[in-house]
Amino acid sequence: MTDIDTSPIPERKRGSGVKMVYDLLRDEILDLVLLPGSPIDEVQLAERFKMSRTPIREALVRLAGEGLIDTLPNRSTMVANIDFLNMHTFFDALVLMYRVTTKLAAQYHRPKDLKVIRAHQVEFAAAVQAQDALAMISTNAALHSAIAEAGRNTYFTGLFNRLLDEGRRMLRLYYQSYDDRLPQRFVEEHDDIIAVIANRDIEEADRLAKLHAEQIVYQIQKLFAREDRLDMAL
Amino acid sequence: MTDIDTSPIPERKRGSGVKMVYDLLRDEILDLVLLPGSPIDEVQLAERFKMSRTPIREALVRLAGEGLIDTLPNRSTMVANIDFLNMHTFFDALVLMYRVTTKLAAQYHRPKDLKVIRAHQVEFAAAVQAQDALAMISTNAALHSAIAEAGRNTYFTGLFNRLLDEGRRMLRLYYQSYDDRLPQRFVEEHDDIIAVIANRDIEEADRLAKLHAEQIVYQIQKLFAREDRLDMAL
DNA sequence: TGTATACTATTTGTCGACAAGAATTTTTGG
DNA sequence: CCAAAAATTCTTGTCGACAAATAGTATACA
Known part of the structure; x- marks a missing residue:
């Protein structure tokens, strides 16, 4: 048989x-x-x-x-290749989308949205606690994507999700080693942002989102610069 | 045979x-x-x-x-149907893209870009002169698309072109009759915008683009409101 | 007569096969 | 031994056909 x-x-x-x-x-x-x-x-x-x-x-x-x-x-x-030459266009778009989606979330969110957002924030905090860099990336993206959803503008959420995907791909390149970690500070910034969204403080939401986004961009650029130096050393 | x-x-x-x-x-x-x-x-x-x-x-x-x-x-x-219920999300996105692309054009444009932009502006002025509403829509879109190209951010140009397409579709619905025309004022606003881009005055580019975009949105909303009244009269 | 079921027909999703271009290898001529 | 041309292999774009899912129609039954 x-x-x-x-x-x-x-x-x-x-x-x-x-x-x-x-x-x-x-x-x-x-x-x-x-x-x-x-x-x-x-x-x-x-x-x-x-x-x-x-x-x-x-x-x-x-x-x-x-x-x-x-x-x-x-x-x-x-x-598709990652376009490192025009990285600044990526950062420009990312910062703007961080700002506008957070702002709209403060304006249009409903009670149910906050529950979802806070759940993602818990997961992000856990990833930071566990020093799991890859998990930080994905939970951070999920959190901000949820905030964008609460803003209810499909044009912005569409572009933003695309940017977050592209960012996920770029960061994977640099977080292979698992030995990096985002500072605890980002967790606190998230808490602040969620608070102003809940308070429907639109101007403050914009301000905090801008600072937060620029921090993240700075962090990424610092990471890339360090890698570049390593590359040159070879 | x-x-x-x-x-x-x-x-x-x-x-x-x-x-x-x-x-x-x-x-x-x-x-x-x-x-x-x-x-x-x-x-x-x-x-x-x-x-x-x-x-x-x-x-x-x-x-x-x-x-x-x-x-x-x-x-x-x-x-796909046109989502008239969430029209404000469209306007939000459109205004923001008008602003950011104009701003970036002021920042990053090259001499050759201005030639292309000015050529489109000539065509737009001709369409206004000829009172050809449909031509106004397409030449206006082409002009702003060219401005966006000069800003050299593919993420923004991508979303912006998509919005302009969607707008073209919406306006076709209302300009079937050919008896409407955009005011001469828009031609002058375009001239002003092109001038500040050429001067690389970023802040002023943002300000003028914002005013211009809001004018256009206002014009469209006025048009829709009138049609709504007509619909109700039937 | 109204409703549920069976049948038919239309439309979509998938398949295996074929043919056109491009890349690669082989052959030919110097 | 090298270069150009020819042949072959390999991958992609297109085709016609079949099968599954749904919509519409007819039939049976209460």
Whole structure:
């Protein structure tokens, strides 16, 4: 008697395939499992997910739309590179979105939003406590994304989430070593920001968000500068 | 001798089909040739463009990514509706992008950018002179898009262009009659804005852009209010 | 007559295959 | 031995067809 392929879960629901591939590839790109510049092979993915190339390609088109992969016509497609030369444009956009989303959250949030926001803040504090740099990045992003949601402007949340994703990718490059940690100060700043949102103090929300964002940008730049020096030493 | 199908241009270059369908559908949606809510039939499009459904679907996925069409899983796909209820979020985003892109243009523009910007302004002035409302909309969008390009921040230009597209769609709804015209004042405001950009006066660029944007928003809201009254009269 | 069920039809999601371009290797000519 | 041309391999873009899901229609039953 020969072995019969008793595939555990060969049945996929119609239409779920694209989303599964999209989500997984997206995570792998943002977590740097797939490094920037590495090629993406449709056939390989088709084999890996046990499906035809058609849904794979649809997922890739979506990712290309978000700028996570680059597609050269009739040629290879690869994970988008990180543009370190124009980093300041990223920081400009990030700071502005921090400010405007926090401001709008102070203006339009509902009681239920605060519960969600505070839950994320608890997780962020725990990550800082545990000195888990990677967890800090993701919980910080989740917290600010929740604040943006409370502002209820899809145009801003859309751009902001995109920026947070891109930031997650950049920081992964530098936090590989796990030996860095964001200062406790950020936890307190978050608490202050949440407080002014709850108080609906719009001007103060803008001011604190600006300071907070600039602190984070400064922190990142300091990190990059240190790495640059290490690179030069080699 | 029977008629032979001497199709004029049956040959399409490999890979050009998707872009062609995407561009054309995009224009038709933004120009309201395809009205919001109207269904999109893949098979019909495939026949119309004389190609298989695969490239059609790829174009549709891209359009969905930009929010121009809505896709219900396993069901119909249709042109995205315009969200009149949350119009203020659109205006918020539009005003902010007007400001920040103008500001960055004052900061980072190069001589060549000004030439392009001024050319667009000439076209806008001509449209106002000709009292061609539709041309005013598109030339105004082109002008501000060019200003944004001079600011050299892809995150902002991306969101801004998206907003301008959405605005183009909204205004088409109200400018069908061709009997409206933007005031000459906007031409002068544009001239002032271009002047401060050329002078690299960042603060003044922000101030003028804010005033200009709020004027435009006010104009649009006035237009909508009038239409609402007409609707109610029916 | 109204409602629930079965059937049909339309539309979408997926598949395997083929063909066009580009990259790579092999062959040919100097 | 090297360079240009030819052949091959490999990947992508497109196609026609099939199958699943849903909508619409007809039928059966109370």
